Amino acid sequence: MATLNEQLATLIENFSPCDVSDALIKLQKTPEGSTARAGYLADLGKPSIQIPPKPSIYIFNNSTHMHPTVPFSPTTGRNETMPKIAAPATTFKFLAKDASPPSIATENPQKHGFSPGKHWVDHVGEFQASDPSGAGSIVVIEQPENQYCAVTGGIMATRMKALGTKATVVGGRVRDLKELKATGLPVCLGLS
Template structure:
């Protein structure tokens, strides 16, 4: 088990050498959208660093496996009951079950105005050793979020607590963030400059293999264009 973890950490270290755009370039070639489906290449649209207003120059990339949380509307009756291993035990709080070294990915129902994460939740995740948090919805307690120094990415902010509209339904199940599926164990690539990209767990090795080739080709294109070559000619020479 230790060797497996060490191997994964080395792969994640190598990934951090690239940008989120590089990752999406690789996924665009590796993933095969269904007929009529728009290629998303893992990109979580409009998910950005929170709190806003900080210089992204001081923020670091965060790359780690996902653990997930699915919220549902407060008064909704889910279609099914989650398996026992995915349920939030009675008397427990989801934040106390978060896993060290992971990025917590929270699926909040679309259109809600409440905050799925606030200062207390962020503080607890930080103490638990969580690497970061992605919220497909809103956050609040901006000053407290900043104080925790936990990397948090979300759609926006709110002043309203989660209890107004939502409740926790299940953990470590497949969720959807801005239309992109995320499964537990998928690799979350948080780039404060470019955005957040999800690498399916089964495509990690292929992504690493392809991404280096694509970046090398693009470096040659840039060098050729700087030397006076047209983009069309450079693409034909180095990309095709």
């Protein structure tokens, strides 16, 4: 039987994103009244930064004439230069301090919470260490609305890369753009 890495390599080499999407539509059990997503991650784009009068602050926007761009983001049209990435997802949902945790987190805090004194990035390493496939993972991060801090920056990206993370998808804020780019870790930003 092929390892997960071999299966992912075959997937990337032999199937286009459209092929995978079509297969997911056929396999997905869509709740009544909703639309099949087929693995589609909505609102990803190629943001860029504008440096305002205070150079330590960055503003993200979609304007095409601003630069430099973030290290990696999906592009529209046919992708002939960006790498194809396939790996299991490791998900992190951050909550506002005053928010109640979902029941799944309170039922099994060891599996769905962060240990005191341990950074969330190190949980990526635990997952990957326990995964016999060695496929790495794509880290998906969701940040609550109305938060102004970054959930990913240069140090966290460096650690994720060292732990074998293949890419990260961030639904929230990032910082340290030069450091992010230097890590070579693909970073996709959600822009909803």
